[in-house]
Amino acid sequence: MRGAWLNAVVVRTALGLAFLLPMPVVADSVLEDKVQRVAGELRCLVCQNDTIAASQAPLAVDLRNQVRRLLAQGQSEAQVLEYMTQRYGDFVRYRPPLKPSTWPLWFMPVVLLLLAGLGWWRFTRARPTGAQS
Amino acid sequence: MIAELGHLALAVALAASVALALLGLGGGAWQQAAVMRQVSNMVALQMAAVTLAFGALTWAFVATDFSVALVAGYAHSALPMTYRFTAVWGNHEGSMLLWVWVLAGWTSALAWRMRGAHAVQRARVLGVMGLIGIGFLAFLLFTSNPFLRAWPVPADGQGMNPLLQDPGMIWHPPLLYMGYVGLVVAFAYTVAGLLQGRLDAAWARAIRPWTLVAWAFLTVGIALGSFWAYYELGWGGWWFWDPVENASFMPWLVATALLHSAAMADARGSFRLWTALLALLGFALALLGTFIVRSGVLSSVHAFASDPGRGLFILAFLVLVVGGALALYAWRAPAVGAGASFQGWSREGLLFGQTLLLMVAAASVLLGTLYPMLLDALGLGKLSVGPPYFEAVFAPLMLLVMALMVPGPLLAWRRAAWAWPSRGWLGAAALALALASAVAWWVPGASWATWAGLAMAAWVVLGVARHVLQWLSQPLPRAVRWRTLRGAKGGMWLAHLGVAVFAIGVAVVSTWGHEQDLRLRPGEEMAVGDVRLRFDGITMAPGPNYFAIRASLPMLQNGQTLTTLQPERRLYLANGQTMTEVAIDRSLWRDVYVALGESVGNDAFAFRVHHKPLVNWIWLGCLMMALGGLMAAVDRRRVGPAEGTA
C-alpha cells in the first residue's frame, strides 16, 4: 500500500514535467495499429487500472515505446507480450494466460452454461400439475 | 453548528430506522395494529432526519466551510458553484449520505404507495427497508462520518479531482443510486413474503413496476457513466470492465433477469421461487458492489479512498443481510411451493432460459472481477483480468440472449406447438443473416464477431417487426391500440429495439472505429472520415480554477467550415494535475474525436484523432431500453385492487 502511494507521488511529480516534454510521434500507421493492439493488452503498473495504450504515465510511455521498438524489429505480437510477461509477470497481461491456476476462470463460464442448460431441462419437464399457492 | 446539527440528524435517522425495523417486523409478527400504524411515522421521521443531514452537508460545501474536514478535503474556494453541490457526493462519506437519502426517499415512496395495502405486509416490507437503513446509517455514523471537523481549520481546501468537475457528476451518482436503492424494494417485498410463508400474486404484481423503475434508472446511470468516461478520459473507450463498472453491471444483469421473471410470476404464477431468488440476489449484488468500491480489495480508477476497516463493516453487513435473506429463502422455499407447470418450448420456457443466460453472464462477470483477489488470497500469484477476458466470455452469451429474444414473445404460454420452423421463421433468420453478410462483404475489416453481432441485431429487429405486424393484424379499436403502444407491450418493443440498436453500435464502432496519432503544424490539415481538420494554432484559455492551452481545429467539408473543434490541455491550480479535454463533433452516424497531445517542437503539436462510426447508437440504445422500461412500469393494465392486498 505504501509502495503504491510512493510510486504515485513519484508519478505525479513526473507528470507535471510531462506537460512540457515533447513526445515523438510515429508516422507508420500499420505499425501503430499493432502497437495499439499490443499496448491495449498490457496493464500500466503505476496506474489504478489502465492499459499502457491509454495511460500517459511515464512508465506507460516507456513501455509503449519499447513495444514499438520490438514490433519494428519484426517480433510478433505474441513475442512482445511474452517479453513483457517475463519482466513484469502475469499481472501485466489483461488477458489471463491459460494455465492450471486460471483453468477455473476460463472454463467456469462454459461449465455454468452447461449447468444452466441442465437446470433448464430439468425444470421444464412436464409435471403433474404442481400446487398453485 | 450546522455540521453538528447534521450529525445529530443522522443519529435521529438511525433511531428512526431502528424503530421502523422493530415496529415493522415485530408489529407484523405480533399483528398489533397500533404498532403497525407507527410505521408510517417512523418512515416520515427517517426521511426528515436524513434530508436535514443531507441539507447540512450540502450547506457546508456550498458555503465552503473548511472547518468541516470533508469540505477541506474535496472543495476549494475557486470551485465553481455547480461543483460545490456535486462535491457533496464526490467522496466516500458524502456519497454514502446520498445513498441513505435516496433510500429514505424510496422508503417514503413505498410507504405512500402501500397506504391501502394489507397492514401486515406493509409493515413487514417497510420494516425490512428499515433494517437496510440501519446498516447504512450505522456505517455512516461509526466509520464514515461526513461531519467530522478539521482542526486547525485550513485556509483553503484541496479541491476536487478535475476529472469530476463535469456535468456528468451531477447526474451519474444520483441516477445510479436510484437504481441500486430501487432494487431494495423487490428485496424487501420478497423477504416480507418469505417471512409470511407466501409469495402470492400480489407480491409478483407489486415487485414488477418497482423493479422496472429501478432497472430504468440503473440503465441510464450506467449509460451515463459510460458516456462520461468516453469524453472525459480521452482515450476513446466507453467501457473497460473495471471492477467498479462491473459492480454496477452485475446488479443490472440480475435486474434484467428479475423483471422478466417477475413478469412471468405476475402473468402466470410460475417461477415464484426463481423470481424470489433473483430479487434477493439483485440487491445482494448491489451491496457487493458497494463493498468492492469502498473496501480496497480491488484496484480501480473509480475506487474511493480504500479502507479495510470500512470494508470489514460492509462485509459484516453484507453477510448479515444477504446471508440472512438467503437462509430465510432456503428455509421457506418448501412452504412457498411450486408454481404452474409448463413445457420447455413455451413462452415461460424461453423466458426462463433467458433469465438463466443472464445469470450465467452475471456470474461470469463476478468470477472475472473477483478472480485476481481469489488467486492472491490462495497464494497462487497475481494476475489481471481485463477486457480481453470479459469480452471473450460475455459477447457469446449476449448473442445467445439476443437469439432467444425473438421466439419468446411470439410463443404461447405453457405449451407451444413444436413444429419445424415455419417459412416465416426461416425467412426471418435468412434475412438477418443476409443483411449481416451484405454489410460484412461490402465493408472491409469485418470479423466473425462483427457478423454475428449484426446478424443478431437484425434478428431482434425482425422479431419485433413480426410481433408488431401480428398485433396490427388483429382488429382492435384505436383507443386500445394507443394504450398498448404506450404500455407494457410498446415498452417491451422499444426496449428490445434498444438492445438491437446498442448491439449494432458496439459491433460497428469496435470493428470500424479508427484512430491515428499525428503531429500538425499550424496550417496543416488531416483527413478524418468524410471531413478534414485544419490546425489553426494554439491559444491560452484560463478557466475558473485551471490554466489551459486550446487548439483550434476547423472541420471542413467541400471547402465549407462545418464547425470548429477545440481540444484543450488543462493544468488545475489546486493540485497541479494536468488533464486533456477532448473535442468531439457528434452526429447520429459518427463521432470525430480529437485529443490534444504535447508540443513536439517547431510550433507543432501531437494530436490523436479518432473516427467512431455509430458510437452514439450505444447510448441511444440504452436510452431506448430505459424508456421502454418506464413505459412498462407505469402501465396500469393489470392493477386491480390496491397494491398488496391479499
Add this chain to the structure above:
Amino acid sequence: MTQGPKRLGPWLALAVFALLSVALALGLKLNPREVPSPLLGKPLPSFTLPALGAASAPVSSQQWRGQWWVLNVWASWCTPCAVEHPVLLQLAQSQRVTLVGLNYKDASPAAQTWLAQRGNPYQTVWVDTQGSVGLDLGVYGVPETYIIDPQGRVRHKHTGAVTPQWVQSTLLPLLETSRG
C-alpha cells in the same frame, strides 16, 4: 419445484454466498497493487552499464557473483529515495552486505550532486539513463531494492522505500540462511 421432502437446491445459493464471504474476508488483508517480481528465484538478467563518475569503465552485473549483494534502484528526482537513504547509509556502514546502485532515468550531474549532498552508500552506481536495464529487471517505480544471492539469483524484491524494519525482518534473515 415440488413440495415434500426438503430440497437441497435453495440452500445452494446460501452455500455459494458463504464461500464468497470467506474469500472476500481474506481479500481484505491483501494489497491489490503490489506486483510480485517474476524474477524471484531466477538469475538476475545480466547487463553491463557504465558507472557513475568520471572515466569509469563499464561494469558487468556478474561482478558480484560469489557474494550476497543488494541492488538499489534510485533517482535524484525521487522523493522516497531521499527518505530511505539514511537506512542505506547505515546498511553500508554496517558492512553486512554489498550495496550497489542503479541510477534510473536520471542525469548524471544531478545524481552525483545528490550523492555528494547525502552520502554515497554504494560500492558502484550504474547509470541507466534510458531505463532499458530497469525494463529488463521489471522496474516500475522508484525506489526498488533487490537482494541477490551468491549464485546470482534474485531472492527478494522490495518496492518502495526500505525501512530499518525491512532490514531486520527480511534482509538480515536472508543473509543468515547462507551461513551454516
